[in-house]
Amino acid sequence: MDTNAAPVEPAPGHLGEYDHAAVEARWRRVWAERGDYRTDLDLPDRPFYNLMMFPYPSAEGLHVGHIIPFAGGDIYGRWRRLMGDTVFEPMGFDAFGIHSENYAMKIGEHPAVVMRRAVANFRENQLARIGSMFDWSHQVNTAEPSYYRWTQWLFVRLFNAGLIEWREGAVNWCPSCLTVLADEQVEQGRCERCHTPVQTRYLRQWWIKITRYAQEMLDALDTLDWSESTKTMQRNWIGRSEGATILFDLEGCRRKDVTVFTTRPDTLFGATFLVIGADHPELEDFVPPERMGEVNAWRNKFPPTAAEPDFSIGMELGSSAIHPLTGARLSVWAAPYVLGGYGTGAIMAVPGHDARDWAFARAHSLPIVEVITGGNVDAAPYSGAGTLVNSGDFDGATSDDGGRRIIARLSELRRGQSSVQYKLRDWLISRQRYWGPPIPIIHCPKDGPVAVPEEDLPVLLPDVEDFRPRGTGLSPLATVEEWVNVPCPKCGEPARRETDVSDTFLDSAWYHLRYPSTDFDDVPFDKERTDTWLPVNMYIGGNEHAVRHLLYARFVMRVLHDMGLVPSPEPYTRFRAHGMIIMDGAKMSKSRGNVLNPDEYIERYGADTVRLFMMYLGPYTLGGDFRDKGITGMTRFIHRTWRATQLATGGDVTDDARERRRHRLIKQVEEDVAELRYNTAIAYLMEFARDLDHESADGTARRIDAETLLKLLAPFAPFVTEELWERTGHDGSVHERGTWPAYDAELAAPQRATVAITVNGKRRGELEVDAGTSEANLAALALGHPRVVELLDGREPRKVIAVVDRIVNIVTG
RNA sequence: GCGCGGAUGGCGGAAUCGGUAGACGCGCGGGACUUAGGAUCCCGUGGGGUGACCCGUCCGAGUUCGAGUCUCGGUCCGCGCACCA
Numbered sequence: 088m089d090t091n092a093a094p095v096e097p098a099p100g101h102l103g104e105y106d107h108a109a110v111e112a113r114w115r116r117v118w119a120e121r122g123d124y125r126t127d128l129d130l131p132d133r134p135f136y137n138l139m140m141f142p143y144p145s146a147e148g149l150h151v152g153h154i155i156p157f158a159g160g161d162i163y164g165r166w167r168r169l170m171g172d173t174v175f176e177p178m179g180f181d182a183f184g185i186h187s188e189n190y191a192m193k194i195g196e197h198p199a200v201v202m203r204r205a206v207a208n209f210r211e212n213q214l215a216r217i218g219s220m221f222d223w224s225h226q227v228n229t230a231e232p233s234y235y236r237w238t239q240w241l242f243v244r245l246f247n248a249g250l251i252e253w254r255e256g257a258v259n260w261c262p263s264c265l266t267v268l269a270d271e272q273v274e275q276g277r278c279e280r281c282h283t284p285v286q287t288r289y290l291r292q293w294w295i296k297i298t299r300y301a302q303e304m305l306d307a308l309d310t311l312d313w314s315e316s317t318k319t320m321q322r323n324w325i326g327r328s329e330g331a332t333i334l335f336d337l338e339g340c341r342r343k344d345v346t347v348f349t350t351r352p353d354t355l356f357g358a359t360f361l362v363i364g365a366d367h368p369e370l371e372d373f374v375p376p377e378r379m380g381e382v383n384a385w386r387n388k389f390p391p392t393a394a395e396p397d398f399s400i401g402m403e404l405g406s407s408a409i410h411p412l413t414g415a416r417l418s419v420w421a422a423p424y425v426l427g428g429y430g431t432g433a434i435m436a437v438p439g440h441d442a443r444d445w446a447f448a449r450a451h452s453l454p455i456v457e458v459i460t461g462g463n464v465d466a467a468p469y470s471g472a473g474t475l476v477n478s479g480d481f482d483g484a485t486s487d488d489g490g491r492r493i494i495a496r497l498s499e500l501r502r503g504q505s506s507v508q509y510k511l512r513d514w515l516i517s518r519q520r521y522w523g524p525p526i527p528i529i530h531c532p533k534d535g536p537v538a539v540p541e542e543d544l545p546v547l548l549p550d551v552e553d554f555r556p557r558g559t560g561l562s563p564l565a566t567v568e569e570w571v572n573v574p575c576p577k578c579g580e581p582a583r584r585e586t587d588v589s590d591t592f593l594d595s596a597w598y599h600l601r602y603p604s605t606d607f608d609d610v611p612f613d614k615e616r617t618d619t620w621l622p623v624n625m626y627i628g629g630n631e632h633a634v635r636h637l638l639y640a641r642f643v644m645r646v647l648h649d650m651g652l653v654p655s656p657e658p659y660t661r662f663r664a665h666g667m668i669i670m671d672g673a674k675m676s677k678s679r680g681n682v683l684n685p686d687e688y689i690e691r692y693g694a695d696t697v698r699l700f701m702m703y704l705g706p707y708t709l710g711g712d713f714r715d716k717g718i719t720g721m722t723r724f725i726h727r728t729w730r731a732t733q734l735a736t737g738g739d740v741t742d743d744a745r746e747r748r749r750h751r752l753i754k755q756v757e758e759d760v761a762e763l764r765y766n767t768a769i770a771y772l773m774e775f776a777r778d779l780d781h782e783s784a785d786g787t788a789r790r791i792d793a794e795t796l797l798k799l800l801a802p803f804a805p806f807v808t809e810e811l812w813e814r815t816g817h818d819g820s821v822h823e824r825g826t827w828p829a830y831d832a833e834l835a836a837p838q839r840a841t842v843a844i845t846v847n848g849k850r851r852g853e854l855e856v857d858a859g860t861s862e863a864n865l866a867a868l869a870l871g872h873p874r875v876v877e878l879l880d881g882r883e884p885r886k887v888i889a890v891v892d893r894i895v896n897i898v899t900g
Numbered sequence: 901g902c903g904c905g906g907a908u909g910g911c912g913g914a915a916u917c918g919g920u921a922g923a924c925g926c927g928c929g930g931g932a933c934u935u936a937g938g939a940u941c942c943c944g945u946g947g948g949g950u951g952a953c954c955c956g957u958c959c960g961a962g963u964u965c966g967a968g969u970c971u972c973g974g975u976c977c978g979c980g981c982a983c984c985a
Contacts, residue, residue, distance in 0.1 A: 319904055320980060328984075349985060362985090398983085422983095429984045436985085442901090443983055510984050512954045630979080667979080703925070705913065709906080717912070724925090726940080767914070770924035777924095784941095843920040848966050850920060851952090874952075888965055894919045898965050 103814070105729045107693025111806040115215065123820060124220035126175040128603050128616055132824075135172035136620045137164035138599055138659070140628030140636075141227070143181040143591075144205035146190055149213045151685045151701070151713060152668045158698040159665055159707055159765065160627040160745035161219035164395075164759045165802035167625075168220075171825035175620060176220050177602040178636050179227030180206050183235070184591035185264060185280060192555060198522045199550075202230055213686065218805045220692040220822075225605045229594035234601065235524035236545035237611035238594050241643065243527055245539045250296050252535050257366040257427060258515060260288040265556035266519045267292060269590065269635075287366060293526060293587065294764030295514040297642045301325050302509075304641055306622070313662040314708060317633045324634040326510025331494050333411060333435065333503040335361060340406035342372040348430035348508050351440065352497075356478035357458035358435035359448070361408045361419045362401070364427030373419060375405045382421065398424055398446035411502040412479065412493075422447060431510050439464035459486060488571035492745060514639065516590040519562045521554035531575035531582040539578050546584070562586045596639040599658055600647075612653075622655045628690055630664035637662070663763055666710020668701075688715070695804035696721045702765035702803065724773050725807055731780040731788060732797055732811050738782075738789025746834060748775075749795050752832035756799045765803070772800055790815075795828050797821055840892040844869045846878050847898060854895070862889035869895035 118124060139160035142153060163178065168174040182202045191198035206228065212329040214221065228234055245251045259268040263283035267290065272279045305325045308318050337344055347361065363373050365386055374382045383400050401422035408417045424443055425434050438448035438455040445468035448455050455464055458477050459806030462469025467794035472486035481489045517526070525546045527539035539546055549570040554563050565571060565586040575582035600612040603620040607613045622644075628636075637659075688697050700721045704713060739745075752775050759768035775796060782788035793815060801808040801821045812821035837858050842865055844852040852874045856865065866889045871877055875897060886898040 315958075316904060316979085323903060323981060326981090326984065330985080347985085351985080424983050424985095427982065434985050441985065443985075446983095506982080510981095633980080703912090714912075714926085720925045723940085766912095767924080773924060780941095841920070845920085845966075853920070877952095886965060888919090890919055892919095894966080896919080897963050 097882075099397060105726060105807070107807070108690075110810045111216070111218070111694055114806050114809050118220075123822070124176070124222050125224050126173060126222050128225075128620065129176065131173035131175075131619065133172045135164075135174045135625070136599075136603075136623045137167060137174050137176045137668055138602075138623045138626045139176075139178070139788070140626075140632065140637050141179045141181050141595070141598065142209065143184060143186055144202060144204050144209045145186065145407050146194075146201060147684055148205075148208055151688065154217060154697065154701045155665045155668055155707075155710075156627050156683055157214065157217055157219050158701060159763070160625070161217075161626070162698070162702065162760070162765060162802045163625060164825070165220060165805065165822060168822065168824050169798065169801065169827035171827075173824065175221060175225075175603065177225045177227070178214060178219075178221040178223070179602070180209065180229065181591065181595050181598075181600060182228050182230035183523045183588075183594055185266065185518070185520060185522070188520060188554070189264070189280065191522070197388070197552075198554065199230070200655065216689050216694055218698060220805075225602050227598050227601050227605060229591075229598065230522075232545045232547055233608065235594070236591070237601065238524045238597070239527040239539070239544050239546060240541055241597055242524075242589060242593070243541055243544070244650070245646065245808055246528070246538050248646065248650070250299070252294050252296060252513075253291060254294060255289060255291045256294070256368065256515075257287050258290050258292055259285045260290075261285055262558075263518075265558040267515065267517055269592075270513045283763045288560070289368075290517075292515055292517040293528075293585075293589075295593075296643075297639070298509060298511050300642055300645055301327070301511045302310060302507075304638070307641075307645075307657060311657060311662070312660060316666040317630055317637065317662060317664050318631070320633040321638060324511060324638065327507060328504070328509075331490075331497070331503050332431065332506040333497060334501075335408040335411060335417075335435070337373070338407050338409065338416075339375050340373050340419075341376075342369075342406070345373070345408065345433050346431045347433050347435045348364035348506060349435060349437075349717070351437065351486075351490070352493045352503070353460055353472075353475060353481075353484075353486045354437040354440045355412060355435070355493050355497075356475075356481070357437040357439045357456045358410060358417065358454060359438060359454045360436045360448070362425045362434050362436050362444075363404070363419065363421045364425040364429075364432045365400075365423040367421070367427035367432040370421060370427075373404055373406055373421070378405050386421070398422075398443065399450045400424075401447060401451060403451075411497060411500065418453070420447075420451075420685055423694065426510060429510065438468065440468060440470050442468045442470065444468070457600050460482045482866065491795060505899065509655065514590075514592075514642075516593055517587040518590055519560060519587055520556055521548075521551065521563045521588065523591065524548065524594070525564065526585045526587050526589050528580045528585035529573055530585060531573055531577060531580060533580060534575055534577045534582075535579050536585070537575060537582075543576070548588075550774075562588060564588070592635055592639050595636055596643040597647075599626075599640070600644075600653065611840055617652075620652045621653060623655055623659045626659040626662045627665060628662075629667070663708060666708055667707065668704070668710055668713050688718075692718060693725075693806070694724060695807045696725055699724070699769060699803050705766060705770050707763040707765050724776060725804065727776050727780045728796065728800065728804075729807065729811065731776060731783045732793035733814055734786075735779060735788035735790050735793035735815075738792070740789065741789060742789065745789060745792065748778075749792055750830040750834035753795065753799065753828050754832070754835040757827070757830070760802065768804065770866060772796065772803075798826065798828055837892075842869075842892065843894045844872055844875060845894060845896045846875060848896065851875060851878060858892055860891065862891060865889040865891070865895050869897060 110681045116814045139156045154741045164174045164176045188198050189204055191201045243459050261268050261278040261283055262279060268278060273285050277284055299809040308321060328350055330348060331352040332346050332348050334344055334346050339891045363370060371379060393472055401420050404421055405420045406419045408419050410417060436444040438444040440459055441652055450484045456477055457464040459473040460476055461471050461473035475484045481492060494505050528536050529539060530536055549567050551563060551567055559872055571584050573582060573584055603616040604612040640658050645656045647653045648656040666714045700718045752771055756768045777787050779792050797808045838857045840853040840856055843850055852872050854868050866887045880900055882899060884897045884899055888896045
């Protein structure tokens with residue numbers, strides 16, 4: 088065969104030009120008109136809820152990074168549909184929140200106006216073009232009253248269940264955003280949105296008691312089919328740690344005693360002082376009355392949320408504590424290095440065996456005692472295990488055993504017990520901002536905080552002109568007198584509305600419940616619909632939401648399940664975190680100025696090409712480097728498919744080798760798509776398309792191979808495959824449910840095998856054999872191989888290892 | 901600091917249970933067709949020698965007939981958490 092000959096081209100015009108813009112516009116229109124992607128939610132055959140994290144509609148629009156979840160999730164959904172599932176794939180908008188509000192302020196427009204414009208742009212100009220089969224008849228928008236009415240309903244239900252509390256606490260205050268931030272919105276002491284150093288304020292706020300579910304949520308992680316990285320992050324965030332609580336008596340202050348938490352009860356005899364968190368809500372109770380003023384002045388002097396720990400900051404309070412076993416008198420300190428919000432907010436300091444306590448003791452000339460052998464505590468803290476010394480009766484015990492015995496002794500004295508603590512904190516949901524759902528509470532002078540009756544919901548967000556935050560600790564809503572003043576729902580006396588709005592994460596914590604029920608306005612989620620569709624079968628999104636959104640959503644689902652309102656305690660059966668797309672080795676972000684708009688790529692190459700290209704960049708769950716150079720490879724692939732499938736008109740249907748090749752392809756693509764290994768699935772399709780193209784050129788290409796290629800490619804490139812399906816004479820859609828080709832495992836298995844021959848581990852030849860040729864036969868064939876005979880030169884091999892279909896290794900002396 | 905990933909040609913990445921390293925694509929080289937091509941198609945492409953040979957998967961040890969893959973030690977990169985007692 089002349090290898091340089093170009094394939095025979097058909098007469099010009101025969102195939103038509105591939106015009107991606109025309110093809111995609113046409114099928115977008117046809118699909119919309121026919122309602123191909125409207126799901127019958129009431130009579131699903133095999134319901135499959137395929138969800139992708141919804142975006143917040145920023146004014147900048149989508150960037151190429153968004154294609155990853157939206158196209159990647161859609162490919163999976165389209166595949167499930169071809170496999171026979173009734174796939175529900177909705178999309179919506181996380182439209183409330185500080186981010187949208189800040190942008191509105193920047194451009195001096197009302198957030199509602201900005202939001203409506205951004206949503207329209209996202210939906211009509213961007214999401215609609217990427218070829219995902221979103222069912223827009225069930226769109227969700229968290230900023231619409233028809234949605235946030237039910238967010239408020241959820242708040243009321245949580246409140247009535249005793250899971251929401253109004254209490255004072257040290258909170259993170261962003262002096263630029265002029266609002267409270269949750270702990271997880273603070274990054275290294277700075278606001279995650281504007282990077283301003285965060286301050287601490289003491290305010291009365293609304294908290295959701297998520298900590299009650301810490302253990303349950305930790306345990307249930309084992310039952311979830313989620314990305315391991317995500318589960319690990321949740322485990323770390325929940326942060327279970329085991330240890331003991333120990334009671335110390337106090338003298339010289341209002342409090343009689345204090346409980347501390349430690350993970351090292353074996354070091355109890357090394358405790359030489361106590362430290363109370365500087366942000367402890369009841370710090371004053373630890374201070375002798377005459378020193379109260381001095382301590383408060385000190386406490387207000389420094390920002391407790393410092394970026395870098397500073398162990399020189401601390402103050403001796405003047406009261407003292409009594410060691411529960413030795414009776415020794417220990418000094419009591421306050422310092423910011425101890426967190427008022429974790430454990431009991433107070434610690435016993437064991438400077439010999441804890442690095443932080445050691446640094447503090449050194450800075451303040453406090454005694455350091457060795458109670459565990461293994462280091463030199465004068466030179467450095469030793470935090471490993473060892474043998475107890477200077478510990479009275481417990482000397483000589485190991486750390487483990489000593490710890491257990493000390494807890495037992497404390498227990499007898501009613502001075503301590505083993506204990507479990509979690510890093511997870513309660514969820515602070517108050518925001519002193521405008522652009523969110525008003526918290527549905529009315530404060531009555533007589534009845535205290537009263538939930539707005541469910542029939543009075545929604546509490547509409549009043550339309551105010553000046554929505555900018557005040558910085559007073561009060562939301563802009565507080566200035567709307569006619570809105571704030573209402574009668575108490577309980578007693579009818581004059582009362583005032585809560586003026587804070589709730590955290591955006593409350594909106595997104597339950598949106599998966601709303602999608603199937605958007606056509607119900609009397610309930611947040613219809614029972615039957617919810618039982619049919621929940622939990623979500625597949626959820627795809629970024630790992631940046633691993634611990635907040637995903638944890639809150641799990642919490643809400645669990646609570647609703649305990650209330651008997653939803654069929655499962657977990658919202659998402661399967662979750663996969665997609666990888667991050669980087670650009671020139673750097674994360675894509677606005678601040679780097681390397682955010683790419685997908686519109687121009689779709690315009691230029693078409694959505695099919697862009698989808699394929701993005702999925703081909705690297706392993707889906709690891710991400711990859713975006714360099715648009717390689718996109719031409721995808722254009723070639725689609726052109727090749729365009730040509731090859733239209734020219735494959737007949738062929739020998741019974742051709743055994745080609746039939747085996749076809750079955751093998753189906754198996755490979757199916758197995759890869761099931762595990763989101765899109766890059767390798769595409770590689771197999773390209774290989775197949777290349778072969779088919781060559782066969783088309785010499786007129787032997789089989790129609791069934793073309794059909795198979797179109798079916799397998801359909802989830803990746805929905806437009807062009809649909810067009811070609813029609814052009815190759817088919818009625819109906821290539822995406823029709825349940826039409827994925829089946830493969831025969833026997834046919835998919837290779838029939839011939841190339842077996843390598845190695846001598847002492849070095850490759851010296853190969854054998855072409857029937858697949859499954861026995862080890863004995865392989866060994867015999869290998870020993871008869873001329874090259875092997877030559878190398879052995881009459882010597883007897885010491886050992887011959889043969890592995891069926893793989894290798895023969897001959898070992899000589 | 902702690903936790904979790906990762907390191908393979910010029911580049912992105914393949915490689916099942918430990919069994920032919922480099923699938924597929926980009927780029928590059930050569931060719932075909934063209935007035936031209938940054939269009940399209942075909943062939944080649946880890947490095948070195950250029951005869952069937954040697955060297956090659958971050959570095960160093962180890963286990964094994966055989967290691968990209970397993971074990972131990974180290975380096976570098978990314979992500980997450982970061983005073984959590």
